[in-house]
Amino acid sequence: MRVSDTFPVRDGLFAIVEGGTPLLITGRCNDCARLHFPQQSTCPYCAATTVTQELLDGEASLWTWTSVLREPPGYRGPVPFGFGVVELEAGIRIVTRLTESDPRQLTAGMPMRLVVDDLHTDDEGRVVQTYAFAPVTDMGVPPDTDPPGADGEAG
Amino acid sequence: MSGGAGSYEVAVAGTGLHAFGRFEGTSVTDLGAAAVRAALLDAELAHSGFDAAFCASVYSGVAAAHKVLGSLGMTGMPIYTVEAGCASGGAALSLAVESIRSGRHDTVLVFGMEKMSAGIIRSSFFEPWREEAGLAATPAYFALRARRLMETSNVTREHLAEVSVKNHDNGVRNPDAMYREAVTREQVLASTMVCDPLTLFMLCSPNEGAAALVLRRASGAGGEIRLTAAEVRSHLPGSVLGEATPLAGLVDDSIPAPTTLAADAAYEAAGVGPGDLDVVECQDTDSARELLSYEELRLCPPGEAAAWIDARHTHLGGPLPVNPSGGLLSKGEPLGASALGQVVELTLQLRGAAGPRQVDGARVALGHTVGRGANAGVTILTR
Ligand SMILES: [Zn+2]
Numbered sequence: 001m002r003v004s005d006t007f008p009v010r011d012g013l014f015a016i017v018e019g020g021t022p023l024l025i026t027g028r029c030n031d032c033a034r035l036h037f038p039q040q041s042t043c044p045y046c047a048a049t050t051v052t053q054e055l056l057d058g059e060a061s062l063w064t065w066t067s068v069l070r071e072p073p074g075y076r077g078p079v080p081f082g083f084g085v086v087e088l089e090a091g092i093r094i095v096t097r098l099t100e101s102d103p104r105q106l107t108a109g110m111p112m113r114l115v116v117d118d119l120h121t122d123d124e125g126r127v128v129q130t131y132a133f134a135p136v137t138d139m140g141v142p143p144d145t146d147p148p149g150a151d152g153e154a155g
Numbered sequence: 156m157s158g159g160a161g162s163y164e165v166a167v168a169g170t171g172l173h174a175f176g177r178f179e180g181t182s183v184t185d186l187g188a189a190a191v192r193a194a195l196l197d198a199e200l201a202h203s204g205f206d207a208a209f210c211a212s213v214y215s216g217v218a219a220a221h222k223v224l225g226s227l228g229m230t231g232m233p234i235y236t237v238e239a240g241c242a243s244g245g246a247a248l249s250l251a252v253e254s255i256r257s258g259r260h261d262t263v264l265v266f267g268m269e270k271m272s273a274g275i276i277r278s279s280f281f282e283p284w285r286e287e288a289g290l291a292a293t294p295a296y297f298a299l300r301a302r303r304l305m306e307t308s309n310v311t312r313e314h315l316a317e318v319s320v321k322n323h324d325n326g327v328r329n330p331d332a333m334y335r336e337a338v339t340r341e342q343v344l345a346s347t348m349v350c351d352p353l354t355l356f357m358l359c360s361p362n363e364g365a366a367a368l369v370l371r372r373a374s375g376a377g378g379e380i381r382l383t384a385a386e387v388r389s390h391l392p393g394s395v396l397g398e399a400t401p402l403a404g405l406v407d408d409s410i411p412a413p414t415t416l417a418a419d420a421a422y423e424a425a426g427v428g429p430g431d432l433d434v435v436e437c438q439d440t441d442s443a444r445e446l447l448s449y450e451e452l453r454l455c456p457p458g459e460a461a462a463w464i465d466a467r468h469t470h471l472g473g474p475l476p477v478n479p480s481g482g483l484l485s486k487g488e489p490l491g492a493s494a495l496g497q498v499v500e501l502t503l504q505l506r507g508a509a510g511p512r513q514v515d516g517a518r519v520a521l522g523h524t525v526g527r528g529a530n531a532g533v534t535i536l537t538r
Binding site: 068091 | 300
């Protein structure tokens with residue numbers, strides 16, 4: 001029996017393409033052209049029902065950030081964890097988990113990249129994953145960032 | 156208010172408060188009843204002498220208002236319970252005011268109460284997956300706003316601390332506040348880090364309490380406290396850090412905040428501007444929220460909040476005292492009662508009855524709440 005050992009915390013947040021690169025699943029309204037996330041069937045700005053899925057590459061810059069030190073309600077993952085907003089060039093700001101939990105290591109406008117981050121292991125032994133953003137250094141994404149699950153399905 | 160032209164004016168006939176704090180063994184119904192009794196007594200109103208009741212509460216369950224008024228034998232009239240997050244009291248007040256303006260009612264009761272446990276509130280607002288992903292950490296959203304404010308203005312951690320110092324100093328003078336001890340900037344900065352840059356003393360606590368008002372069609376008599384505006388507005392979509400706490404927003408910093416929408420409507424309804432105000436009670440869920448409110452309410456020009464704090468502009472004794480009651484930072488935040496608690500405080504200020512925290516000669520006052528939903532409420536009172 002082949003069991004997928006990773007599991008997205010919610011379907012439709014991110015997709016993994018060949019080579020393991022994650023992409024963010026957004027929706028673009030066919031009427032007003034604005035982007036939203038997560039993708040809905042109805043545009044949250046103009047209520048149009050024609051929305052096209054748009055996969056965004058994860059290049060972003062940091063817009064604001066903090067660090068969550070104690071487990072918020074319903075959360076079973078490690079603390080502390082970074083938390084912030086990143087701005088994507090496509091024209092959308094995303095609320096996201098950050099892989100860097102030390103606020104002193106973060107600065108406004110620093111380049112960030114989409115990664116897939118492990119949250120916790122569920123009752124069936126699967127690693128529950130979510131989207132997150134990691135600082136991009138000269139060395140690339142820091143080595144302590146978990147690589148996306150090898151056989152992770154599209155999110 | 157929008158709506159009926161040539162409408163009646165509204166006066167505050169009485170106020171009542173159950174202190175904000177933690178009261179083990181006292182039910183939320185008891186809290187509400189205590190505030191209602193006090194307001195009716197203050198208004199010298201007979202038993203059941205109101206035409207309708209509007210109640211604000213978030214976590215009190217089904218028919219919360221009916222339980223309070225039922226416990227006092229004051230039923231038969233229409234009773235409404237309103238939920239609008241932190242702005243619940245503003246929403247109840249807005250409906251109550253409109254019911255008098257329109258001529259439908261002469262005298263109405265407005266009250267709000269809440270009983271909340273300490274710590275981060277688990278809210279049905281967030282979907283379960285969002286909690287599981289750690290994206291439902293309420294104070295973290297406040298921290299993101301605070302960090303953004305620091306990045307886009309000259310607000311520093313010291314300014315955030317000073318807001319807390321100011322409000323705690325005021326709270327020492329308020330017997331109905333939960334925290335009545337002064338704190339120093341150093342103590343605020345050294346208190347437990349909750350979500351950088353916000354420390355424990357920069358955040359308000361959810362707690363328990365109740366507030367009530369009797370409103371009446373104004374008689375035109377001198378000295379009446381008029382409620383000249385009670386406006387509520389909801390958020391416009393697109394602001395990623397708005398109180399609606401979406402997961403995404405537009406790259407657009409020109410979207411007006413719900414506070415600004417409500418404030419502009421209130422200034423227009425009351426026929427006053429920010430420069431006419433003598434005293435303000437504003438939402439200080441955290442220190443940065445108070446500074447943002449200065450700008451969103453147009454009290455100070457954009458980017459001037461830090462300079463205002465440095466100049467002690469909003470301290471007691473300054474040109475425009477903000478949160479003389481001690482604010483939510485001192486009183487705590489019982490959601491349904493917080494906005495009405497502000498109106499109770501402002502009525503005391505306009506009556507000249509605020510004792511050691513009195514703003515001398517106050518004639519025009521503004522109350523402001525904003526919270527999840529997102530709704531903002533702005534109330535203006537004049538004497
Ligand atoms: Zn649209």
